Amino acid sequence: MSVVHRVKQAVFRRLRRLAGPLTHGRGAILCQHRVLPESEKSPISVPRDLELSTGHFASVLDMLSRQGCEFVPLDGLTDRLSQAGRRRLIAVTLDDGYRDNLTVALPLFERFGVPFTVYITPGLLDGTVDPWWYSLQTLLLGRQTAILPGSPPTSLPCDTPADREAAYRALYRQVVDAGAGRLAVLEAIWRANGLDAPPPAAPGLFLTWDELRDLAAHPLATIGAHTLTHPRLIWLDPAGIVAELRGSRERLEQEIGRPVRHVAYPHGSERDMPPGIAQLAREAGFETGTTTIPRCLSPSDRDRVWTLPRKALPGHGEDLDIADRMLRGWDDRFDPRLRRRLEATKTFC
Numbered sequence: 001m002s003v004v005h006r007v008k009q010a011v012f013r014r015l016r017r018l019a020g021p022l023t024h025g026r027g028a029i030l031c032q033h034r035v036l037p038e039s040e041k042s043p044i045s046v047p048r049d050l051e052l053s054t055g056h057f058a059s060v061l062d063m064l065s066r067q068g069c070e071f072v073p074l075d076g077l078t079d080r081l082s083q084a085g086r087r088r089l090i091a092v093t094l095d096d097g098y099r100d101n102l103t104v105a106l107p108l109f110e111r112f113g114v115p116f117t118v119y120i121t122p123g124l125l126d127g128t129v130d131p132w133w134y135s136l137q138t139l140l141l142g143r144q145t146a147i148l149p150g151s152p153p154t155s156l157p158c159d160t161p162a163d164r165e166a167a168y169r170a171l172y173r174q175v176v177d178a179g180a181g182r183l184a185v186l187e188a189i190w191r192a193n194g195l196d197a198p199p200p201a202a203p204g205l206f207l208t209w210d211e212l213r214d215l216a217a218h219p220l221a222t223i224g225a226h227t228l229t230h231p232r233l234i235w236l237d238p239a240g241i242v243a244e245l246r247g248s249r250e251r252l253e254q255e256i257g258r259p260v261r262h263v264a265y266p267h268g269s270e271r272d273m274p275p276g277i278a279q280l281a282r283e284a285g286f287e288t289g290t291t292t293i294p295r296c297l298s299p300s301d302r303d304r305v306w307t308l309p310r311k312a313l314p315g316h317g318e319d320l321d322i323a324d325r326m327l328r329g330w331d332d333r334f335d336p337r338l339r340r341r342l343e344a345t346k347t348f349c
């Protein structure tokens with residue numbers, strides 16, 4: 001890195017600190033999925049976006065500590081938003097229920113004294129919901145060609161990492177473009193590739209219920225709900241939405257023997273939010289609901305506790321300076337180049 005570049009970065013860091021009170025509001029809720037050693041991250045970029053390396057995540061937590069941020073649990077967070085205070089509040093959340101949340105992330109949270117919430121989808125722990133974003137990866141890693149269904153079907157080479165990346169994106173696009181017909185398209189993909197069922201994702205990808213109970217008993221941990229089957233809620237009617245939300249709360253409470261007060265909506269972007277979601281989440285018994293709308297927290301979020309914003313650090317191209325900018329709210333307002341880069345690495349949640 002040249003001296004000029006280093007000086008520029010230092011100047012911009014100083015500017016961001018000065019502009020901080022205007023951009024970062026009261027802090028941020030982090031929305032992550034997995035934490036893994038670099039060597040265990042996915043070889044294909046789309047699942048890799050869900051995976052932060054242990055080293056990068058430790059650097060982010062260390063940076064936030066040094067900046068004087070206060071790590072807070074979700075319980076009580078919204079009451080703090082309207083209270084005066086100069087320290088940025090940071091709440092950490094992890095979606096879906098991956099096993100590495102216990103085995104890899106927890107030791108980091110203990111090291112930095114970070115309370116955290118894990119949002120669980122019971123169907124993923126039960127094995128009744130296919131984590132298709134990982135099953136697609138398994139499909140491609142085990143063969144030389146894969147078939148993209150269609151008229152006619154297309155043969156996709158999978159010999160090299162670049163081939164597999166291109167094949168994954170073609171299959172992934174077909175699934176996502178199917179909208180509510182996603183399950184039928186996935187079945188067609190498995191069938192076209194000679195399979196009766198999804199290829200198993202890596203063993204031990206998700207927590208067992210016993211492991212979840214261990215995690216729930218940890219003083220830093222909060223367990224939240226993430227629906228029963230991880231649907232796009234916008235495709236369901238209000239009764240279906242409440243059934244997914246309430247059903248996951250009740251199942252989790254039964255399994256861990258503690259109240260479950262917080263929910264994260266799967267996918268969770270602005271366009272994925274069904275009308276009236278705040279009322280439906282309230283009806284389903286939750287005290288807060290989090291989206292993936294990428295904003296920092298502001299005092300007015302005290303009045304929007306069922307649609308709180310969250311920021312997701314991308315696992316693709318990890319960069320501490322980008323993490324700093326994102327969590328200071330710099331990306332939303334002043335940096336279209338950074339915003340474009342983040343939009344290019346959307347996560348599933």
Ligand SMILES: [Zn+2]
Nearest residue numbers: 095096266349
């Ligand atoms: Zn999710």
